[in-house]
Structures are given as structure tokens and as C-alpha cells.
Amino acid sequence: MPHNATSSTPGGLNVAVLVSIGRHPLTARTRRADQDARAVEMALTLDGASVSLIHAGQQEREHEEALRGYLGMGIDTVNLIQQCPQADVVPALADALRQGAPQLVLSGARAETNEASGVLPYLLAEALGWPIITNLAAVEKVEQGMATVLQALPRGKRRRLRIRLPAIATVDSSAPAARQSAFGPARRGALEHLDAASDIDEALAAWQVQPARKRPKRLKIVKSSSARDRFKAAAAKADGGGGQTLTDVTPEQGAEAIFKLLKEEGVLR
Amino acid sequence: MLDTLLPILLFSALLLAAIGAVRRVRLWRQGRPSSVPVIKGLMQVPRRYLVDLHHVVERDKYISHTHVATAGGFVLAALLAIVVHGFGLQSAILGWVLLAATTSMFIGSLLVAKRRSPPPSRLSKGPWMRLPKSLMAFSLGMFAVTLPTAGILPEGVFQSGLGWIAALVLAAVIVWGLGEMFFGMTWGGPMKHAFAGALHLAFHRRPERFSDGTGGEHRSTGLKALKLDDDNAKLGVEKPADFTWNQLLGFDACVQCGRCEAMCPAFAAGQPLNPKKLIQDMVVGMAGGSDAKYYGSPYPGKPVGEHEGHPHGPIVARQGTSLVDPETLWSCTTCRACVEECPMMIEHVDAIVDMRRFLTLEHGNTPNKGAEVLDNLIATDNPGGFDPDSRLHWAADLNLPLMADKQEADVLLWLGDGVFDMRNQRTLRAFISVLRAANVDFAVLGNEERDSGDVARRLGDEATFQTLARRNIQTLSRYRFARIVTCDPHSFHVLKNEYGELGTAQTPADYHVQHHSTYISELVSANKLTFKAWKGGSVTYHDPCYLGRYNGEYEAPRDVLKALGIEIKEMARSGYRSRCCGGGGGAPITDIPGKQRIPDMRMEDVRETGADLVAVGCPQCTAMLEGVVEPRAGIKDIAELVADALIIETPADQSPQRQQAPAAPRPALEVAS
Known part of the structure; x- marks a missing residue:
């Protein structure tokens, strides 16, 4: 049984989890977002961590129901930073995190509603000047301001990393699944409303938003005839195999290498 | 002296x-x-x-x-x-x-x-x-x-x-x-047992179970609703003292005769449940102490003397052991065989669901696929997580009349979640052909239908059950129909016995609900169906728990089979003693391991009769029994047997209907969209 958030020891690890309103892919009903719930699960399993949940958004009945999904995991309160619908939530979240001063900030990699660009953790990291780590699979230990974590790589690979805290980490579907959300605690938990100035997202206002168009999907044709070939095709490593691993390089050399790659790929011109 | x-x-x-x-x-x-x-x-x-x-x-x-x-x-x-x-x-x-x-x-x-x-x-x-x-x-x-x-x-x-x-x-x-x-x-x-038993009879929590001399059915099998209006109330039973006093009195009435144990499918399968021991554990918890002084058969695989409880201590511990292990509670298929057998009229299933409610609603600890199924029910209104708008995809070619178009019909056909299961779709197709052969005026809810809430309720998720039930009641209140007919005894039971309590003055939920076997039996008595002579082999009939023990319908399915010219080879355990298929109460979802599987035991019962075919009347039973490895008897729903034997009336009678079909308000394409 994982550790319960409410019984945290004083002076232990202070973890903030950013939670958003999820949306079921088939029925579009609001719910706790899958990746965010995994982030909460990870926070709850950290030994002796005190967990606080932060959501920046609007106070609405549907949203409240979704947020209660997180409370049902055994959380007492969710801090709800009130923002108007056109707001850019990054400044408000950055302020809240600066004030709360958590050592570790967890969040899902990408929201299920609204922009869902997946850049929010990066923008926060930039605003706070903290390191960011993506695809967190597990936090192994936290000692003297350093965390040893496992990062998930494609095809089940794991990479062990050490990062200096405070840091921001994003969790995706490689992390353990979230525990069941129980109705009773969800109903009893509190939503603490915090007022904060809304920073209108000017860029967003200028955008034109339209429903996504269904695109035709290219059929994957497996030409092989035998089961063995089909299995090999299914289990084969992704194409490419190029690229390089740089170790023990200066930040300048690393940046140089990335810059070169982005140019090669045509991302930068 | x-x-x-x-x-x-x-x-x-x-x-x-x-x-x-x-x-x-x-x-x-x-x-x-x-x-x-x-x-x-x-x-x-x-x-x-x-x-x-x-x-x-x-x-x-x-x-x-x-x-x-x-x-x-x-x-x-x-x-x-x-x-x-x-x-x-x-x-x-x-x-x-x-x-x-x-x-x-x-x-x-x-x-x-x-x-x-x-x-x-x-x-x-x-x-x-x-x-x-x-x-x-x-x-x-x-x-x-x-x-x-x-x-x-x-x-x-x-x-x-x-x-x-x-x-x-x-x-x-x-x-x-x-x-x-x-x-x-x-x-x-x-x-x-004499002292507690007499008082238990006096203060039974289901007084409607007892006859009153006026005759009629005296059956009370629907679970009682949990009040959800108080935000701070604890939901379900955590400690022995959370039962109502007359439930505790009922546990104390147990004579330890073990009739429940002899009938319990989970006990026979070697799953860690023994209804008698469970009731005795509740008595131990009520008085405080350990179960070491219990002298009957233990829970299979769990030695006596390792569990202890207290009236104000948890029944199921979050960690370690307490009075009862959670597997015990999740082994129950809610088949009610124990309640049916109990000479002291103890309500085992109520107690088990009360404790499950706490585990699900307060602990959030529904085992195995439980949490996933409940999440699906919340998000998609069906346990499989299928797109709720694809409910009628299987019937794209059937031109099913929709309630939304017709507004009223004699029969509202409740399809149930079997619409997502390819095996059950065969049963539904068969039943629809029977309805059409008898020229029944029927309609379906289509995508407006939701899961009846049966599984959620048996898994202890009363909140999801009540949400689903209230929405279904709302939907049903918009249409006029004389009766609801369904091929699923679980939906049948819930609609018939458990929705009533959730109805309101504006939207009463007292429906005339019938199982398809009852309805077919009525059609047969009214001479609306004609059958070919039966040419198959010998047939036995498996009583679904939710049709038989829960609702007392033992005769109609047998009457239908007789009308088909089938002579039923009864199993030793049939009628009110029918052995569960293992598919009820969310048991296939929580999937507690035992020494053998319940459906295997049931197919062994079938094999003993020498029948070539089992007639069933429940999608769960069909799925569970068909999951047994061959060689075994074939499994067919009553609707399929009836549809196979149908003699369709002369084409002259049929032609007006045929011509109508293309002009139906909703062509197949749109239904399937």
C-alpha cells in the first residue's frame, strides 16, 4: 500500500503537483487527467513527502468534479488559483511555486484540454530557472537536495539521472497507473480558492481555433508472409539508429550539437 | 431436597x-x-x-x-x-x-x-x-x-x-x-440461536420477505439504497458497529448449520469465502476477539486463528490482517444461494455489499479490473469503455425502431451491455427475429440507453449506480410503453426491484419488467408463435441466479422449452438450488483465484445429465459457460432456440412490413454513424 499523503513527516520532501482538467477521449466528459493523476500517484508514493496539488483555472461545476477526482486519491485539498478563461496561467503558477517553494514539481507531460501544447512545464522551468526532466518513470531517492530518478526512454529503456532540486519533472504514461479515486474522500476533500491576477494571453486571443479535422490515416502494410516476420516487424526498433550520445561535454558543445541537428532536420533555418 | x-x-x-x-x-x-x-x-x-x-x-x-x-x-x-x-x-x-x-x-x-x-x-x-x-x-x-x-x-x-x-x-x-x-x-x-433467532425474525430488516397469510409472492432481493446526501457521512460498513443493529442481531442468529457453505459456489471453487464463517466473523467482531474459537470449515486456504476484530475496529485492514481479508468479500458472486438456504433468514449478500461499499467508496480499493470498469462506467456508461454512440452498431442492418422516433411502443426492449459483446449480439438478433415473427410493437432506446448499474452496485460503487439509474429513469420517463423486456436478468432485476427506490414523484420508476423468457412464454400462450418440431439432442436448463432466486422465475423458461418440444433433463442443482455460473456480482472483474473455476463446476453438473445442450437465459451465464474448454455441451440462449424453431408466417403477412422498412425514419446508415 503506497504511502499516504496526509501522514507526511515535517521537514520531509515538499512536492507540488500541477493538475489539470482531463477529458475522456471518447465521450469528452471531464475527468482527472490521466498523466496528471499518474503524477499525483508518484507524489503519493514518495516516502515522507508532503504533497500539495495546484490547479490554475476557472471555478466551474464540471471542473470541480474533475478536480475532485484527484481528491479521491486520498488528498485533502487542491489549491485552485482562479484565472479567467483567456488567461496565460504560467505567471500565476510561477508565482505560486515561488511562494510555496516546493523541492519537486510534478505534472503530466501534456494537458487533455485547451491548448495541450505540452510546453507549460518548460515555460515554468524557464520562468523559475529550475531544471526540467521529462518522461519521469520513478523517483528512486532524494538526498541532500539531489534526486535520483529514472527517465523512461522509448522501447522500455530506462536512464538513471541525478538532478539538483528544486526541479520540474513531467510524467507520462510510462509511470505507474494512478490509484482508484474513491467517492467518499473525493466528496469530502476541499478546494481552496486562491485569487490571483489573470495575465491575458494576447497571443492566444489572436489565434483562430477550429475543431480538428479527421485526417486519412495511411494503412500500415506488412508485406511479410510468415508470423516470424510479422513479429519481427512489430518488435523491430524504430528506424534511424543515427544520432549520437554526447557525454562529458561542455554546455557550449552540447548546445552546438543540438543547434546543428535542428538545422539538419530543418527545424531551424 | x-x-x-x-x-x-x-x-x-x-x-x-x-x-x-x-x-x-x-x-x-x-x-x-x-x-x-x-x-x-x-x-x-x-x-x-x-x-x-x-x-x-x-x-x-x-x-x-x-x-x-x-x-x-x-x-x-x-x-x-x-x-x-x-x-x-x-x-x-x-x-x-x-x-x-x-x-x-x-x-x-x-x-x-x-x-x-x-x-x-x-x-x-x-x-x-x-x-x-x-x-x-x-x-x-x-x-x-x-x-x-x-x-x-x-x-x-x-x-x-x-x-x-x-x-x-x-x-x-x-x-x-x-x-x-x-x-x-x-x-x-x-x-x-433460539434467543437471537426469535428476535431476528421479529426485527428482520426485510420484513417483506415473510408471508402474511394473504398469499402472493414474498420476495425481497433488491439491495437497499445508500443515502448519499450527507457529505460527511461514512459510506458503507467499515467496522462491525457500522452495521445496523438488526443486521448484527441477524448475524447472531446463525446456527452454523452450514447449508450456506454447502451451496456457496465460491467455497466449492476453493476461493477464500465461506458464508458461514463470514457470519461468524461478524459475530466475533461484534463481541470482540479472535476467530480461534470457530469450529467449522475455514475460508479455503486461510487457517483459523489468525484474524481478530473489535466492534469499533476495521473489518478489513488497509494493511496487514484484521477481521476479514478483502479477497473474502470480493469472492462472492452475489448468487444468493446462501440466503436462499439459510433457515435463519440471514442476509449474507446485503452484508457483503455493505462492506464492499466501504472498500470502494472510501478506500478506493476495488481489486483487479474493478477500478477500470468503474471508471469506464463513469466515463462511457458501459463497463467495457466502448463509445456510447456505438451501441447500435451491431444492429446496423436490423432497422430497429427507436423510442426517440416512436415515442411509444408496447414493448421497450432493453438491450443491455451485451450489445458490445459479439456472442450476446447473436442472442439479441435471435430475440428480435422472435419479436418480429410475433408482430410485436417494440422499440429500443438505442444510444440513449446506459448500463443498468448492476455491476457498479455489486462492486460497491453506489454513487455510480445511482447516477446511472437516475439518468436511465430520466430517459425512460420521456417515453410511453406498457412493459420493458430484456434478455439480461441482471438489468431485469435492477430495473424491476432496485430502480423503484430511486424514482421521484415526477419520474416514478415502477416498471412492468419482464425477462425475455417470460415474454416469449406469454407469446406462446397467446399462440403468436409456431414452431418446427425439435430435432436436436437432449437439453438441460441452467437457471440464472438473477432470474430464479432473485425473481422467482423458474417456470417460464421451462414452459418455453416445453413448447419447443424439448424435454428438459434437469440438473441435480436446478431451480432455487441452481449453481451460479460464476459471472455475477462483478466476480469475473475482481477475479479472486481459487482451486477451480465456478463455470467448470457448472458444466460438470451439465455433463452429469448427459445433455448435448444447455439452454441459458443470461448473457453472463452464456459467457461464463462458453468459456469452459471443450468437449462440453453446447450453449444456447432460449431466444436462439426459439428463433431456430420459428416457422415464419406466410409472406403475405410479412410483405407490408418489408415494404415499410426502407421508408423507416432512421435508415441503417444514420444509426451506425
Whole structure:
């Protein structure tokens, strides 16, 4: 049984989890977002961590129901930073995190509603000047301001990393699944409303938003005839195999290498 | 000497019994309040005992005769002993009656002793093994001391010489007998069942289960709704004291006869559940202590003596062990075989669901696929997580009339979640062809239909059940129909027995609901269907729990099969003793491992009849029984058997319908979108 958030020891690890309103892919009903719930699960399993949940958004009945999904995991309160619908939530979240001063900030990699660009953790990291780590699979230990974590790589690979805290980490579907959300605690938990100035997202206002168009999907044709070939095709490593691993390089050399790659790929011109 | 000793013994035993009774009542009163009509309930006890309880006991003729002789003899003997020996009323006539009563009791105790040599495994040993001897001690002792009263032995025979010694021996025997029969009755001996049982009958939480002399069905199987309006209330049962007081009283009434154990499919499959032990564990929890003093069969795979509880301690621990392990509660298929068999009318399934409610709603600990299924029900209104707008995809070619278009129909066909299951789609297609052959005016809800909430409720998620049920009630309230017909006994039961409590004044939820076998049986009686002669092999019929035990429908499916020209080869366990297929109560979802699988045992029952085919009437049963490896009998739903045998009327009758089809308001394409 994982550790319960409410019984945290004083002076232990202070973890903030950013939670958003999820949306079921088939029925579009609001719910706790899958990746965010995994982030909460990870926070709850950290030994002796005190967990606080932060959501920046609007106070609405549907949203409240979704947020209660997180409370049902055994959380007492969710801090709800009130923002108007056109707001850019990054400044408000950055302020809240600066004030709360958590050592570790967890969040899902990408929201299920609204922009869902997946850049929010990066923008926060930039605003706070903290390191960011993506695809967190597990936090192994936290000692003297350093965390040893496992990062998930494609095809089940794991990479062990050490990062200096405070840091921001994003969790995706490689992390353990979230525990069941129980109705009773969800109903009893509190939503603490915090007022904060809304920073209108000017860029967003200028955008034109339209429903996504269904695109035709290219059929994957497996030409092989035998089961063995089909299995090999299914289990084969992704194409490419190029690229390089740089170790023990200066930040300048690393940046140089990335810059070169982005140019090669045509991302930068 | 005996003249002075006997009143002292009798009245001190009665006094001790009274003190014990107060203690016992206080144990029950630890439970939550529950209002019952006290006087009316007590007045009903004789009738409930002599009619309803006896009806169950009578299924085992031997023990019913034994009990009549023993209990009848004892009650009469005890009353007379108080009058004759307690108050010293030296009447020869009363003496003779007392002699007769003790003789009857003695004969009864001989029969009890015979049944216990050796005791069958379902019976508890320990103190229960001494009960026949105690019964003999009471009856023989009372018999002997009454001989002078009746004038058979001279007065004063116990007051001289050898008589003194005999008197001493008799006094000792009577102390033993009184100790068991009076003292033990309220202090927790085997005779406790008489005291608690009588009060349990008076204050039963389902008084509607008992007949009232006016005839009619007396069945009460729907789960009672959990009040969800108080945000701070604890949901479900965490501690023994969270049961209502009359539930605790009911647990205390258990005689440990083990009839439930003998019928429980989970116990037979070696899953860690034994209904008898569960009830005894609740008694242990209510009084506080460990289960070490339990002398019956344990939960398979769980030795006795490792669990203990307290009235205000958790029944299921979050970590480690407590009174009961969660696997025990999740093994139950809610088939109600235990409740059906229980001569003390104990409600095992209610208790199990009460405890499951706590585990799901407060702990958030529904095992295995439970959490996923509940999440799917919340997000997509069906347990499989399928797109709710794809409910009618399977019927794209059937031009099913939609309630949304027709607004009213004679029959509302409730399809159930079987629409997402390819096997069940065959059953539904068959039933629709039967409806069309009989020219029934029917319609379906289509994408407006939601899961009935059965699985959510049995998994303890009362909140999701009530949400689904209220939405379904809302949907149903928009349309006019004479009856609901469904191929799924689980939806049938929930719609019929569990929605009513959630209806409101504006949207009452009292529907006329029928299982498809009942409806087909009606169509057959009305000569709306004609059948070819049956050419298949021999057939047996498997009673679904939610149709049979839950709703008492045993005849209609058999009538339909008979109308098809099928002679049913009944299984040893059929009708109210039908063995569960293992598919109820969310058991396939929580999937607690045992030594064997319940459906395998059921197909073994089928094999013993030598039948080539099992007729079923439930999508769960179909799925569970078809999951058994071959070689085995074939499995067909009653609707499929009927559809196969149909002789479709002359084309002339059919042509108007055929022509209508293309002009139907909703062409297939749109339904499938």
C-alpha cells in the first residue's frame, strides 16, 4: 500500500503537483487527467513527502468534479488559483511555486484540454530557472537536495539521472497507473480558492481555433508472409539508429550539437 | 431436597439468562439505528417461525422433524418446568404433559446425536458436539424429577437412602441441562440461536420477505439504497458497529448449520469465502476477539486463528490482517444461494455489499479490473469503455425502431451491455427475429440507453449506480410503453426491484419488467408463435441466479422449452438450488483465484445429465459457460432456440412490413454513424 499523503513527516520532501482538467477521449466528459493523476500517484508514493496539488483555472461545476477526482486519491485539498478563461496561467503558477517553494514539481507531460501544447512545464522551468526532466518513470531517492530518478526512454529503456532540486519533472504514461479515486474522500476533500491576477494571453486571443479535422490515416502494410516476420516487424526498433550520445561535454558543445541537428532536420533555418 | 433445590436452580438459571440477554442486546445495540415496528414484529414471530422459517427447514425433512421434536418439546418442557418445579404446582396432569414434552425432546436429541455421528463437514464441531448430550441431560433430568409429580414414583422417593444419591446425580444433570439451555442461550452457547433467532425474525430488516397469510409472492432481493446526501457521512460498513443493529442481531442468529457453505459456489471453487464463517466473523467482531474459537470449515486456504476484530475496529485492514481479508468479500458472486438456504433468514449478500461499499467508496480499493470498469462506467456508461454512440452498431442492418422516433411502443426492449459483446449480439438478433415473427410493437432506446448499474452496485460503487439509474429513469420517463423486456436478468432485476427506490414523484420508476423468457412464454400462450418440431439432442436448463432466486422465475423458461418440444433433463442443482455460473456480482472483474473455476463446476453438473445442450437465459451465464474448454455441451440462449424453431408466417403477412422498412425514419446508415 503506497504511502499516504496526509501522514507526511515535517521537514520531509515538499512536492507540488500541477493538475489539470482531463477529458475522456471518447465521450469528452471531464475527468482527472490521466498523466496528471499518474503524477499525483508518484507524489503519493514518495516516502515522507508532503504533497500539495495546484490547479490554475476557472471555478466551474464540471471542473470541480474533475478536480475532485484527484481528491479521491486520498488528498485533502487542491489549491485552485482562479484565472479567467483567456488567461496565460504560467505567471500565476510561477508565482505560486515561488511562494510555496516546493523541492519537486510534478505534472503530466501534456494537458487533455485547451491548448495541450505540452510546453507549460518548460515555460515554468524557464520562468523559475529550475531544471526540467521529462518522461519521469520513478523517483528512486532524494538526498541532500539531489534526486535520483529514472527517465523512461522509448522501447522500455530506462536512464538513471541525478538532478539538483528544486526541479520540474513531467510524467507520462510510462509511470505507474494512478490509484482508484474513491467517492467518499473525493466528496469530502476541499478546494481552496486562491485569487490571483489573470495575465491575458494576447497571443492566444489572436489565434483562430477550429475543431480538428479527421485526417486519412495511411494503412500500415506488412508485406511479410510468415508470423516470424510479422513479429519481427512489430518488435523491430524504430528506424534511424543515427544520432549520437554526447557525454562529458561542455554546455557550449552540447548546445552546438543540438543547434546543428535542428538545422539538419530543418527545424531551424 | 429437590423440592427446594429445583426452584433455586431454575430461577437462578433464568436470572442469569436475563442478565445474559441484556448483555447480548447491548452488543447488538452497538450497531447503527434502524427503525422497526417492535410490537408488531414480536407479534409476527410465531407465524414467521412456523410458516416462513419452517418452509426453509422443511427442505431437509430429517432435520425439520428433529427440530420440531426437540424445540417443541423443549419450549413446552421449560414452561411447564417453571410452573411445576419452579412454583411447585403439583398437578399430576401437568406432570404427565411435562413427561410427554421431555420425551419428545429426548427423542429429538437422539436424532440430533445421530446426525452428528459422524458430523458432515458443513456442521460446526466444538461446543456444537456437546449440544445433543446437553439436550439429553435437560430432557432426562426433567423427566426423572417429574416422575413423582405425575404419580409414577411415590412422593418423597428422592428423600431417603439411595434416593438421596439419585437426587444429587439428578441435580447435577439438571444443572448441566439448565446451563446449556437457559444460561447458554444468552451467554453465547449453541442455544443462542433460539434467543437471537426469535428476535431476528421479529426485527428482520426485510420484513417483506415473510408471508402474511394473504398469499402472493414474498420476495425481497433488491439491495437497499445508500443515502448519499450527507457529505460527511461514512459510506458503507467499515467496522462491525457500522452495521445496523438488526443486521448484527441477524448475524447472531446463525446456527452454523452450514447449508450456506454447502451451496456457496465460491467455497466449492476453493476461493477464500465461506458464508458461514463470514457470519461468524461478524459475530466475533461484534463481541470482540479472535476467530480461534470457530469450529467449522475455514475460508479455503486461510487457517483459523489468525484474524481478530473489535466492534469499533476495521473489518478489513488497509494493511496487514484484521477481521476479514478483502479477497473474502470480493469472492462472492452475489448468487444468493446462501440466503436462499439459510433457515435463519440471514442476509449474507446485503452484508457483503455493505462492506464492499466501504472498500470502494472510501478506500478506493476495488481489486483487479474493478477500478477500470468503474471508471469506464463513469466515463462511457458501459463497463467495457466502448463509445456510447456505438451501441447500435451491431444492429446496423436490423432497422430497429427507436423510442426517440416512436415515442411509444408496447414493448421497450432493453438491450443491455451485451450489445458490445459479439456472442450476446447473436442472442439479441435471435430475440428480435422472435419479436418480429410475433408482430410485436417494440422499440429500443438505442444510444440513449446506459448500463443498468448492476455491476457498479455489486462492486460497491453506489454513487455510480445511482447516477446511472437516475439518468436511465430520466430517459425512460420521456417515453410511453406498457412493459420493458430484456434478455439480461441482471438489468431485469435492477430495473424491476432496485430502480423503484430511486424514482421521484415526477419520474416514478415502477416498471412492468419482464425477462425475455417470460415474454416469449406469454407469446406462446397467446399462440403468436409456431414452431418446427425439435430435432436436436437432449437439453438441460441452467437457471440464472438473477432470474430464479432473485425473481422467482423458474417456470417460464421451462414452459418455453416445453413448447419447443424439448424435454428438459434437469440438473441435480436446478431451480432455487441452481449453481451460479460464476459471472455475477462483478466476480469475473475482481477475479479472486481459487482451486477451480465456478463455470467448470457448472458444466460438470451439465455433463452429469448427459445433455448435448444447455439452454441459458443470461448473457453472463452464456459467457461464463462458453468459456469452459471443450468437449462440453453446447450453449444456447432460449431466444436462439426459439428463433431456430420459428416457422415464419406466410409472406403475405410479412410483405407490408418489408415494404415499410426502407421508408423507416432512421435508415441503417444514420444509426451506425
